[in-house]
Amino acid sequence: MVEQKLEERLKEWFGFDSFRSGQKEPIQSILDKKDTIAILPTGSGKSLIYQYAGYSIPGTILIISPLLSLMDNQVMQLKKTGEKRTAALNSMLSLEERRLIENNIEKYKFLFVSPEMLQSNHFLNLLRTIKIGLFVIDEAHCISQWGQDFRPDYLFLGEVRRRFNNPLTLALTATAPEKVVNDIIAVLHLSKEQTEIHRNNPNRSNIFYKIVDTTARDKDEILLELLTEYPMPGIIYFTSKLQAEKINQFIRLHTSLRVATYHADRTNEDRMTIQKQFLENKLDVICATAAFGMGINKKNIRSVIHYHLPGSLEEYLQETGRAGRDGKQSIATLLYSYSDFSFKNRKNHETALDEQMMKNIYENKNSSLDDLSDSDRAMLQIVQYKKMNKQEAVLFVNNRIEEKTRQLFAMNDFAKTQECKRKIISNYFEHESQEKPFWCCSICNPNQAELLKEMPVTEPMIEKKDASLKNWKEIIKVLFLL
DNA sequence: CGCCTGGCACATATGTGCCAGGCGGTGCTATATT
Numbered sequence: 264m265v266e267q268k269l270e271e272r273l274k275e276w277f278g279f280d281s282f283r284s285g286q287k288e289p290i291q292s293i294l295d296k297k298d299t300i301a302i303l304p305t306g307s308g309k310s311l312i313y314q315y316a317g318y319s320i321p322g323t324i325l326i327i328s329p330l331l332s333l334m335d336n337q338v339m340q341l342k343k344t345g346e347k348r349t350a351a352l353n354s355m356l357s358l359e360e361r362r363l364i365e366n367n368i369e370k371y372k373f374l375f376v377s378p379e380m381l382q383s384n385h386f387l388n389l390l391r392t393i394k395i396g397l398f399v400i401d402e403a404h405c406i407s408q409w410g411q412d413f414r415p416d417y418l419f420l421g422e423v424r425r426r427f428n429n430p431l432t433l434a435l436t437a438t439a440p441e442k443v444v445n446d447i448i449a450v451l452h453l454s455k456e457q458t459e460i461h462r463n464n465p466n467r468s469n470i471f472y473k474i475v476d477t478t479a480r481d482k483d484e485i486l487l488e489l490l491t492e493y494p495m496p497g498i499i500y501f502t503s504k505l506q507a508e509k510i511n512q513f514i515r516l517h518t519s520l521r522v523a524t525y526h527a528d529r530t531n532e533d534r535m536t537i538q539k540q541f542l543e544n545k546l547d548v549i550c551a552t553a554a555f556g557m558g559i560n561k562k563n564i565r566s567v568i569h570y571h572l573p574g575s576l577e578e579y580l581q582e583t584g585r586a587g588r589d590g591k592q593s594i595a596t597l598l599y600s601y602s603d604f605s606f607k608n609r610k611n612h613e614t615a616l617d618e619q620m621m622k623n624i625y626e627n628k629n630s631s632l633d634d635l636s637d638s639d640r641a642m643l644q645i646v647q648y649k650k651m652n653k654q655e656a657v658l659f660v661n662n663r664i665e666e667k668t669r670q671l672f673a674m675n676d677f678a679k680t681q682e683c684k685r686k687i688i689s690n691y692f693e694h695e696s697q698e699k700p701f702w703c704c705s706i707c708n709p710n711q712a713e714l715l716k717e718m719p720v721t722e723p724m725i726e727k728k729d730a731s732l733k734n735w736k737e738i739i740k741v742l743f744l745l
Numbered sequence: 746c747g748c749c750t751g752g753c754a755c756a757t758a759t760g761t762g763c764c765a766g767g768c769g770g771t772g773c774t775a776t777a778t779t
Contacts, residue, residue, distance in 0.1 A: 377773055609747095
């Protein structure tokens, strides 16, 4: 009876006849007033969960989002469906726009913010004047993945929750092994017993996992071979911007593929142009760093190649998971070289507070934050925020290095193992062994000549000119407000 | 836990051999300057 009601409202509010897999359970859990962690694949309609909740419960839905572009996307989508009570409060706003929103704060139903914004007292006080019906953390794996050594404000969200009197909370993510779920629970100060966790099967049976054992010397030539064989479009992931640029040139020189780079040094405008071209099948290959990912929803990516070893299986699964969203056969290829592992391992061990820094922190000297690397600065902020003493700080840093090392070794073991790759993934993400597809991995199917014949060739997408152009203009407008 | 690059010496006028040094990546926000 309740189920029928849920679906009636779905029809009424969103015009859909039925929920997609994995949407209904977390919605029910929220309606039952239980803190909820929902793990479901990208593209499965995560935002519908908090939108639905928004129409069912009183108060403002506050959504913490990691990227300005994601916030803009969500606001645009909501407005397109007629929901005007929506805003993103961030540094892109002009002073006037900001005032307008702040003066009418209680009128907004959906508010998007960055975790950094929630550290400003001005903003916290403003939000305490309204009732927060649901506290949503979108892309919640960022808590574990970015909070620890890159964006420390993610780690302070539990304190923010407490200041709002612990509102009903929903964490949404696509990839979360138990360690990440535990981090989310701990950081947000949720109760391990009372939080409902909804896990959906991440099995991507249409992705073939291939590992090529190689060396840095032979890599480029192997890559070239792969690119001539593989159907496109594809992404090549690098862990260095310089290398992405170099290989971009190399591919241009040796093939007729349409290729571009995407990383943090590209301007926002370039990034959007490239993303748009890729979406419209005007580019065959993107040479990218980890910057290319979240919020990119292209269905027909046939191939994801890792030029370098990712730092963790979480990262690897997120990136390979961008292939084959259309359900058709796709291929994930890792170009493994031992030197990449060894280099990364050394780098991980370098992220430590050195003697001078420790002195600066604990003798209250004003150490210049500008001289520090991002990860050192983040570490410093965490140490100061949590008021750790010297001993605790050393322990914290060592634990962090240990954790990173553990993740890297898990990734390395995955690459080197002679067992089924899919089985390792299932184990790591704590899922019961999944049914083995016919095309599984380079261990189960060492002879892959037939695989490529079965892969679909790129079909040109029918452009929805109206919609995409309109959005595009909106994005440009927002950009020029800078 | 490796591998590439650049500089230099060396034997010859361009190539070779050696050795030291270098070597990630994710983005908020605030503020000063055009």
